[in-house]
Amino acid sequence: MxxxxxxxxxxxxxxxxxxxxxxxxxxxxxxxxxxxxxxxxxxxxxxxxxxxxxxxxxxxxxxxxxxxxxxxxxSTPSVPASPDWNLELEAQVYDANGNVTATLVAQPQSQLVTQIASTTGRRLAGAVATEYTVALPFKNKATGTPHPHLSARLHTRLTDGGQRIRTDVVMENTRTWTASPGNITYSFAVKRNGSTIYTQPKFTHYHHARWHKVLWTGALAEPQARVRHNMPYFMASKAVWNYDLNLKISDTELSNSLAYLKTKQQEQAALGPMANLFLTPYFPTTGGRSEIGPFPKWTASYLISQDDRALQIMLAHGDAAGAVPVHYRDESTGQVLDLDRYPKVTVLVGTSEPSLPNLTPNSTTIWTPDTAHQPSLAFVPYLITGDAFYQDEVTFWAGWNLAAMDPQYRGYGTGLLTQDQIRGQAWNMRALSEAVRITPDSHVLKGYFKTRMTNNMNWYKQRFVENASSESPLGAVQKPDENHLTAPWQDDFLGVTFGQLVDDGEPHALPVLNFFSKFNVGRFLNEGNGFCIAKAPGYYWNIRDANGVFIKNWDSLFTKNFPGTSCTADLPIDGYPEAPDGSAAFARAMLGSAASAGIPNAASAYNLWVSKTPRMDAAFTADPTWAITPRI
Incomplete structure (x- = not known):
């Protein structure tokens, strides 16, 4: 097997x-x-x-x-020259009135045979499994004309001498420069040797989106195997944050979440594979939600429990990542749109050079993506499965973040992510680091993402290390659009991300995190200097005095923001200390991540904050999004 x-x-x-x-x-x-x-x-x-x-x-x-x-x-591949694969993909395209306007087909067998003979397009190659990525357009069945936008990528894995074939059928509407991009309404079927083996009822495939379906064919049945990792080693590899493996995720919560997933799938059935499931499609929506955090709630639950129910939910949302219109594939390279070739392009903010083609009418979607509220949806699914679909999702999202910035402010091809909101910077840098970490060394975009990471880290180092005297003496990060304010909760997001960058061995990450931690860790340890720990989680604080000068000590910072407040034993703790998803929980994760990075006094601050928020641990059993602890 x-x-x-x-x-x-x-x-x-x-x-x-x-x-x-x-x-x-x-x-x-x-x-x-x-x-x-x-x-x-x-x-x-x-x-x-x-x-x-x-x-x-x-x-x-x-x-x-x-x-x-x-x-x-x-490990020598053993595959037949012409496998018994013989798939045919068929899409019936509909207009706005529900009339069939075309039947499109894609027949990949001959291309697979050619790739086997030439050993091209292989991502897995060995005695156990050999996988080819077969990319091809759809053609009009009547005329043979290629469709301008709809295409397929079939990640075709041959095992057991070709007697088992796993095909991850990926349907894409992702072209960047082809005229008139837009939504496409179609029904879909996969046939093998003339017999239908899969159907997808009519739905609307959004522009710059993709979806997939895994199919097994061949003489031998699909292997029914499930791999569970040695999670202490998995965490020790530093591929992910150090989640608290001592937690026992609530069985009731897991069952209820899976039932809720089934309900959402039924409610959103008309959306087909463009369904949002638990995701909030309007990203700028205010308030917390289960996908926002270092990892989403369901991913953290899976890492801690490796429960089948959590796995189903996590992979379903890894799939849903493909529905968001952030997928721009450059026709000339076959890869994610990049700033090396198009340093002045933008897909979201500012003026693009060259201009992107206009969308066709009626190409609205349920989605409004932004950078400040984006989740990490595909990274851990890729770490677990090794599937190409999720690897591509990681690169698409990282590439979109870079191309979404205003070209001038990002330094054109330099690809700076530093002009965003602080939370946006945190999640942008997380997405970029995910691409840097898991993109294979042989991947054509490996150097591209590494260079943008280096450019961003150099910027942070220059500003917060080399020019630290121009910043807050307490280490607070200024709100980009209101430099008299800082947002402690967003600073915690940035601290969590830079803690992971230290784990990654990213040069300059540690000195930058040291600067951030003066404020992030310091606000939990300076009650003796006049700053009450009960107020350490915060929303927005003034960091300048009435003359616009940076506040230089903790007592003055506290007085400026909490006039008339004394550090009494009964002073209520801010940030919802009993909740798993408030700013008090954000601080737990930040301190745990900082302690893992070796930040001085972060471990003692973490232990102190745990003692002040004892009921949070029980809440983490239902929602462990922020349950990050120091590495031992």
Whole structure:
């Protein structure tokens, strides 16, 4: 039985350029196939897609796979020259009146055969699994004319000598420069050897969006296997924040969330694969929600529990990420729109050069994306599965953030993300770091994302380290549009993200985080200097005096913002200290992340804040979005 999954590695654990991997399974040692490798800065593997062939696994049986470095050997693909695949994709296109205007078809068999012969377009290549990405347009069945916008990408994985074929059928409406982009209404079917094996009823495919469906074909059945990771090691790899694995996620909450997902899928059935599920489609909506945080609520729940219900919810929203109109693929490269080729392009703010084609009429969607409220939807699904769809989603979102900034303010091709709201900067940098971390070393965009990360980190270093004397002496980050204010809750978001950047080994991240932490950590430790810890979570505070000069000490900061307030034992704690999703919880995550990064006194501040918010832990069992703890 073949299994393929994603696996992060601690720095130094596997030197993939000189070592292979082996697995011990039930007393037997078997080779592991490794693909799509991304490296740490020391050259060791950070992440890989692993494939193994397991033998004699019985229904319901659990196998422990222990992974070790071993001798480096070649894993030779074994695939037939012309697999028994023979898929045909068919889309019936409708106009606004419900009339069929065209039947479109895509027949990828001959292209797969060509790619097998030429070994092109492979992302997995070995004895266990070989996967080709077959990209092709749809053509009018009557005339043979290619459709200008609708296309398919089929991630076609052959295992067991081609007797099992896993096809991730990705439907895209993502072209950037082709005239008249817009929504496309169609029904869809996949046929194999003339027999229909999958149908999608009529729906409207949004512009600059994509969706997918995994299908298994072949002589052998789909392998029914589920991989669960060694989560303490997964966390120790620093691929993700250090969530509290001592929490037990509420079984009731997991069941209720899955039931709610089923309800939402039924309610939104008319949207088809463009459904938003739990996501708030109008991103600028004020207030907290379950997708906003370091990771969404369901992703944090999965990392802690690895429960099947949490997995279903997480993957469903990883799929929903494709429905948001942020997917711009450059026709000339086949890759995400980039600023190297188009330094003056913008897809959201400012004037674009060259101009983007105008959307066709009636191309409205349910979505209004922005950068300040974006969730991380596909990163952990990719870490878990190693699936190409989720890898592409990570790069699409990171690419969109860069192209969404005003070209002049981002420094054109420099790609600065620093003119956004503070929370926007936090989530932009998170998305960029996700792309840097998991994009394979061999990927054409690896250097592109790394360069933009370097450019942004140099900007932060110059402003907050080299020119720190021009900033708040207390380390508060000025609100970009009102420099007399700071937003402590947004500063916490930025601190959480930069804590992860330190974990990533990103140069300059630690000195920048040290600056942020003067304020972020300091407001929890300066009650002796006149700043009450009960007020440490905050919304907006003044950081300048009446003359516009930065406030220089904690006592003056407190007096300016909380006049007449004394640090008494019964002073209520701000930020909803019993809730899992208030600013008091944001602070927990920030302090835990800072402590993991080695920020002085962050661990003691974290422990103190935990003692002040004891009821939050029970709330985290239902919503662990912010349940980040210090690494030990």
């Amino acid at each position: 073949p299994v393929t999954f994603g696996q992060p590695f601690k720095a130094g654990d596997w030197l993939h350029t000189t070592q292979g991997l082996v697995a011990q399974v039930g007393g037997a040692t078997i080779p592991l196939q490794a693909d799509e490798i991304s490296s740490h800065r020391d050259g060791s593997a950070r992440f890989a897609v692993l494939s193994a062939q397991l033998s004699n696994v019985q229904p319901g049986e659990a196998r422990i796979i222990n992974i070790f470095p071993g001798a480096k050997v070649n």
